[in-house]
Amino acid sequence: MNTGLSAPSWTAVGASLVLVALAAAIAYRQRLGLTHELIVAAVRAGIQLIAVGALLGVIFARGGLAGGLGWVVVMIVIAGQVAGRRGRGLRRARWSATAGVGVGTVITLGGLLLLGVIAVQPRVVVPLGGMIVSGAMLASGLTLRRLREDAEQARPAIEARLCLGLSAREAFLPHQRSALRTALLPAIDSTKVVGLISLPGAMTGLILAGVDPLTAIRYQIVVMYMLLAATALAALATARLAEHALFDHAHRLAPLLETPRG
Numbered sequence: 001m002n003t004g005l006s007a008p009s010w011t012a013v014g015a016s017l018v019l020v021a022l023a024a025a026i027a028y029r030q031r032l033g034l035t036h037e038l039i040v041a042a043v044r045a046g047i048q049l050i051a052v053g054a055l056l057g058v059i060f061a062r063g064g065l066a067g068g069l070g071w072v073v074v075m076i077v078i079a080g081q082v083a084g085r086r087g088r089g090l091r092r093a094r095w096s097a098t099a100g101v102g103v104g105t106v107i108t109l110g111g112l113l114l115l116g117v118i119a120v121q122p123r124v125v126v127p128l129g130g131m132i133v134s135g136a137m138l139a140s141g142l143t144l145r146r147l148r149e150d151a152e153q154a155r156p157a158i159e160a161r162l163c164l165g166l167s168a169r170e171a172f173l174p175h176q177r178s179a180l181r182t183a184l185l186p187a188i189d190s191t192k193v194v195g196l197i198s199l200p201g202a203m204t205g206l207i208l209a210g211v212d213p214l215t216a217i218r219y220q221i222v223v224m225y226m227l228l229a230a231t232a233l234a235a236l237a238t239a240r241l242a243e244h245a246l247f248d249h250a251h252r253l254a255p256l257l258e259t260p261r262g
Contacts, residue, residue, distance in 0.1 A: 068122030087144030100238030
């Protein structure tokens with residue numbers, strides 16, 4: 001379908017740097033201490049996207065489904081490392097996050113493929129897989145952050161339950177539920193207002209490409225549902241793995257690891 005809509009030229013992309021300069025100017029004038037970080041982030045984003053775009057072009061042309069799935073695995077590993085940083089002080093935080101993201105992604109993406117909801121093609125698997133990994137990463141990061149805070153601030157209450165004879169799982173269950181609620185609420189809230197406040201990325205991209213809005217909506221519904229599943233699965237898997245790392249074999253709450261300041 002030729003809609004007459006053309007992508008921005010590289011000159012136009014360069015012109016959009018004016019927007020970055022505006023944001024940097026605001027950060028500088030307000031003395032936020034974020035000007036350098038903002039500029040570096042913009043430059044990194046541009047370089048990373050160009051490199052990934054070139055790599056995906058090769059994968060789509062020659063890599064086939066195996067190449068697409070391999071790229072999803074790479075995204076899972078990177079996302080796990082990023083989410084794991086939110087759990088600094090927790091033992092095996094990065095492992096818990098990586099496994100959580102992996103569980104959420106594999107079950108959700110695998111389900112979509114097995115049910116025939118999406119096409120078994122790398123140019124479909126990779127972008128949808130990226131959305132799933134991103135949602136799972138955010139959920140895992142939020143879960144670990146809340147678990148770390150509770151393990152530090154609610155230690156007396158947890159140890160009191162252990163002294164009363166409760167198992168490690170029973171003593172920590174209220175805090176695990178709290179962490180899961182924290183991780184799930186953003187996805188739930190986004191799902192409630194989808195289409196009312198903003199048009200999500202997948203739907204916007206399809207509309208810009210000239211796809212009929214009702215067709216774009218079908219894709220977006222699938223995206224929202226898969227993100228709910230990925231978020232719930234990743235948060236639960238991450239919480240369970242992190243919980244095991246918090247207690248020893250005698251069901252004693254282990255001290256948090258010391259983390260460098262700054």
